Amino acid sequence: MFLTQLEQKTSNEYLTQGYIIRPAADLKALEWIRNQFIYLISEALNIKSNDKPEDILNYIHQKVAAKDLNAFRLKIINGFNALKEFREMYFRVARPYLECLVGNELAMQLRVNLSIQMPGDDSSLLPIHADTWSGDSPFEVVAWIPLVDCYRTKAMYILPPASSKELNQQFINYSKNSSEDLYKLIKDKIKWLEVAYGEVLIFDQALPHGNLVNDELETRWSMNCRFKGVFTPYGDKKIGEFFEPITLRAASRIGIDYRLPKIK
Amino acid sequence: MEERVPQHVQNLVIRNYCERNNLQFLLSATEYAMKDCHLIFEQALLELPKISGLILYSLFQLPKDTDRRKAIYEKILHQNKTLHFAVEGLHASNQKEFEKIEIIWKVHNVLKLCIKTLDSDKC
Numbered sequence: 318m319f320l321t322q323l324e325q326k327t328s329n330e331y332l333t334q335g336y337i338i339r340p341a342a343d344l345k346a347l348e349w350i351r352n353q354f355i356y357l358i359s360e361a362l363n364i365k366s367n368d369k370p371e372d373i374l375n376y377i378h379q380k381v382a383a384k385d386l387n388a389f390r391l392k393i394i395n396g397f398n399a400l401k402e403f404r405e406m407y408f409r410v411a412r413p414y415l416e417c418l419v420g421n422e423l424a425m426q427l428r429v430n431l432s433i434q435m436p437g438d439d440s441s442l443l444p445i446h447a448d449t450w451s452g453d454s455p456f457e458v459v460a461w462i463p464l465v466d467c468y469r470t471k472a473m474y475i476l477p478p479a480s481s482k483e484l485n486q487q488f489i490n491y492s493k494n495s496s497e498d499l500y501k502l503i504k505d506k507i508k509w510l511e512v513a514y515g516e517v518l519i520f521d522q523a524l525p526h527g528n529l530v531n532d533e534l535e536t537r538w539s540m541n542c543r544f545k546g547v548f549t550p551y552g553d554k555k556i557g558e559f560f561e562p563i564t565l566r567a568a569s570r571i572g573i574d575y576r577l578p579k580i581k
Numbered sequence: 582m583e584e585r586v587p588q589h590v591q592n593l594v595i596r597n598y599c600e601r602n603n604l605q606f607l608l609s610a611t612e613y614a615m616k617d618c619h620l621i622f623e624q625a626l627l628e629l630p631k632i633s634g635l636i637l638y639s640l641f642q643l644p645k646d647t648d649r650r651k652a653i654y655e656k657i658l659h660q661n662k663t664l665h666f667a668v669e670g671l672h673a674s675n676q677k678e679f680e681k682i683e684i685i686w687k688v689h690n691v692l693k694l695c696i697k698t699l700d701s702d703k704c
Contacts, residue, residue: 427670547688548695556692557640557685558669565684573687 327417335478336520337418338512341462343409347515350397350406351464354538357396361389371514374465375535378435386440390433398428407542408563411460411517415544418519419458422569424560426543432528434471434537439530443473444496445503447481448522452553457545461518464538468511471533476525480506484525500527512539591638591667598636598667607632612642619644626656634663640671640682641689650686654679 320328331337341347355370362380366373381389397403407429408415415423434441449455461473476484484503491499503525512518520526522543531537543554547562547569554560586594592609599606612621622642625635634657637643643650654673657664663674666682673679 548692550695550697551692556689557666557671561681562684562688565688570684573684573691 324417327414331418331519331521333478334508335475335481335524336510336518337414338510338516338518339414341410341515341517342413343406344515346406346409347462350403350410350462350540351514353397353400353403354393354464357393360396361392371465374538377433377538378438378536381435383435383438383440386433386435386438390431393433394428394431397431404429404542404563407460407462407540410462411519411544414517414519415458415460419544420546421564422547422562422566423544423564424547424556425563426554427559427561429540429542432537432539432541434528434531436531436534436536442530443527445476445500445525445527446496447525449552453522453543454545454550454552454554455523456549457522457543457552457554458519459522459541459543461512461520461539461541463512463514463516463518464540465535466513467537467539469509469533470529470531471535471537472510472512473526473528473539474507474509475520476503476507478521478524481524499525586638595636595638595667598665598670602665604633604636604665606636617645619649622653626653629656629660629662632662634665634672634674636665636667638666639668640666640685643682643686645690647683650683654682 318325327337351370351374355373358373358377359365364380404425408423408425432441448457448459463472465471467473480503484499491502510518510520543560545551545560547556547565551560556562588611595609596606598604610621610625612618622635622637629635643653653664657674658676658679661674663672665672669685671678671682673682
């Protein structure tokens with residue numbers, strides 16, 4: 318492969334552990350994103366706060382009850398997805414890493430997702446799953462960007478590739494069990510991913526991953542968005558309805574328009 | 582489109598789109614079943630002066646022919662209306678937005694020629 322030394326190193330890390338964690342490629346873009354969230358939260362809760370952004374986010378559970386969380390989350394999601402520049406800013410935070418791991422002709426999910434996991438709340442749990450098990454393309458990666466420092470149960474876990482391969486081989490024995498049984502089977506092999514604000518996680522969503530009840534004292538805020546090569550196979554999430562090309566190159570622009578001259 | 586979604590389901594998706602986007606749903610129009618037929622759609626375009634726009638279930642219901650699609654975009658642009666696509670959650674009312682729709686269309690067309698799966702069970 319004609320990869321540079323840095324590309325090779327990054328690729329090897331991703332292939333071996335199923336993820337990379339790197340500093341945000343564009344910190345100004347990330348700060349812009351976080352500022353939008355603070356604005357949206359202030360609007361949603363009709364509050365004016367001089368607290369630091371990290372404190373507003375980390376302690377949102379003091380202002381939003383668990384029963385109101387989903388409505389609040391949807392309001393915030395609709396708010397930031399309505400911002401024209403939001404997705405481009407999101408892309409900028411992870412761009413060079415996505416270009417290294419996926420390619421430079423990328424398709425991006427049309428709407429960025431948001432997870433808010435408050436301490437002790439079991440209503441926003443994601444049981445162990447691999448997105449490919451739901452029909453997603455194995456050619457997709459997830460760029461996961463926290464708005465606060467995430468650690469231990471305030472973060473997410475992933476099953477490393479070697480253990481995931483073992484699980485795939487044994488899956489037929491467990492296919493009639495529940496996802497909870499599946500978790501018990503692999504819980505000693507999972508890795509909790511520590512990702513600080515200012516960093517970006519890119520992970521292979523074909524690896525089993527999930528979260529547990531947040532036992533820490535702070536609320537997790539994290540965004541996630543899928544990227545894939547424009548011309549790589551799509552799963553259930555199709556171009557147009559879920560993905561759109563964001564960095565189509567000139568040669569492809571010419572190719573998709575090209576027609577041979579007619580001779581009759 | 583490769584598979585036909587039942588008409589009543591398409592209507593539900595379109596109505597849901599209207600609700601989410603504060604659009605007033607006026608009337609449903611069903612295209613003739615003949616392949617690549619857009620007669621009813623062309624008729625609906627004639628109603629544009631009286632309405633703010635049209636909603637299609639999916640952008641892939643637009644004509645496969647590039648020139649026909651461009652003619653539709655021109656009609657919408659000329660009358661300052663909006664074309665909505667419910668499944669994709671997209672809309673277009675200016676040149677840039679229609680260019681985006683066109684790129685999605687053309688990439689979608691090319692994907693038929695690309696590798697679809699590496700799953701050996703499906704080969």
